[in-house]
Amino acid sequence: MNAPQPNALRTTAAPLPDASPAPVLTWSEAGVPRTARWRSENGALPPRRVTVADDRTKADAAYKLACEGTALLWRGDFHNARQLLAALARRIDRRPRKPAPADDPARAFHLHRAAQSQRARILGMLLVPLDAGYGVPLHRAPDVRAACAQAYGPAPEDGGTDPAADGGTHSVVSLRELLGLVGAYEWHRKGVEIPALGGDRIHPDYGVFSPQRGEYVDLVARAPLPAEPLPLAFDIGTGSGVLAAVLARRGVRRVIGTDQDPRALACARRNAERLGVADRVEAVAADLFPAGRAPLVVCNPPWLPAKPTSSVEYAVYDPNSRMLRGFLAGLRDHLTPGGEGWLILSDLAEHLGLRTRADLLALFEAAGLTVLDRLDVAPRHAKARDTSDPLHAARAAEVTSLWRLGPTGD
Structure with missing residues (x-):
């Protein structure tokens, strides 16, 4: 479910590489101006104001600075930095929030998104340094080199380039993002068990x-194929x-998966x-x-028609339903006679007031499509049972x- 970035629809062109220079963080330390490469996979800009912090920094003072837009570059014990991050999160969560109107789910959704964005901004103000090999030069720091290499590419000392290195701090990243990289790397390393693949695992890369x-995967595993063999x-x-792997395991002789993201491909x-399906799956x-055309075209677009606040959110949020609209508008022209398009979509947007069922059916009609059947499944994730969730x-x-x-008309 990796959505394309919002741009003109095209069929075969890959995204152009980003040739812009690496962003640089500047600060003063012991009276000496310093610079280092700024790393943010979320697309956040480098903070304009930076102060050095360590184990003597109090949580209340750090919270005040972060709320005012001043980042804290940590020079103390790594475990203490994690404790400070948790303390900042507790202070944010204690703040009174504007109550969401019970009769306006769309308003509640946007208020929740705004609060989450503000929370992420404040927590992102606690920064840690990385050396040229993606090591964290702090006491009791874990080894994060493999996680960083997966997200950032080869380390400078391993053949990469880092023009902003200064004084041993080659780059700087928010602690919150670094912990996210480590968590994502563990998902990649261990993999995600997929029952529809007989318990085999998918290993997602960072981003x-x-x-x-897994419920949406199960739907693809049990929906009747339009023809067999396909x-x-x-x-x-x-x-x-x-x-693509599920379809190949179901006996589809050739599956072409498309994506704009080089990481996804x-x-x-x-x-x-x-x-063991590389002979049948092409990305x-x-x-x-x-x-070309195919007798089966499957799409699992982002489910919520809202604007992402970072690059990694494009898998969840689809601005103005761009990917959904593009898939439906182009589906007829890419189906062989008697073929089917499978659209996997949650109705969460409908319950949030972001899209109605009538809107969705109108998109089908405008694209010249008719509904042959619909298979439904209830979510199994923990948030569906979390009554504290707004x-x-x-x-x-x-x-x-x-x-x-x-x-329509076939």
Whole structure:
């Protein structure tokens, strides 16, 4: 479920590499101006104001600085930095929030998003240094080199480049993001068990959507194929390649998965190799559809029509339903006669007031598509049962559907 970035729809062009220079963080330490490369996979800009902090820094003082927009570059014990981050989170969570109107779920959703964005901004103000090999030069710091290398590429000392290095601190990252990198690397290393693949595992790379919510995978595993044997299927927005692998395991002779994200394409190829389906699964760079037609075209777009606040959120939020609209608008032209399009979509957006069922059906009609069948499944994730979640009512009512679509008039 890796959505393309918002740009003009095209069929086969891959995204251009980012040639912009690496952002640089500047600060003063012991009266000496310093610089280092700023790292943010979330796309956050380097803080404008930075002060040095260590084990003597009090949580209340750190919280005040972070709220005012001053970042804290940590020079103390790494474990104490983690404790400070937790203390900052507690202070944020204690702040009174504007109550969400019970009769306006869309307003409640936007208030929740705004609060989460503000929380992330404040917690992102606690920074840690990285050396040229992605080591953290702090007392009691864990070894994060493998996690960083997966997210950032080869370390400077291993052949990469880092023009902003200064005084041993080659780069700086927020502690919150660094801990996220480590967590994502553990998901990658251990993998996610997929019952629809007989318990085999998918290993998601950093920045690639992880198939932890297995119900949508189960829908693809049990939906009736339009023909057997099926010679070809397209998996639009393949991400980790999990749906392409399921289709290949079901006997589809050739599956073409598309994605714009180079990380996703590399991840899908590696997973196909691990699962023994690389001879039937091909991952290609494309915005939505590859060239040609297929008797089955599958798409699992981001489920919420809202604006992402960072690059990693494009797997969840689809601005103005761009990917959904693009898939539906182009589906007829990429189906062979008698073919089907499978749209996997949660109705969470409907319960949040972000889209109505009538809106969705109108998109089908405008694209010249008719509903052949629909398979539904209730979510199994913990948030559906978490009554403290501000969006609990919507999550508890959520249903994920596989819509079997065909051209109107066929």
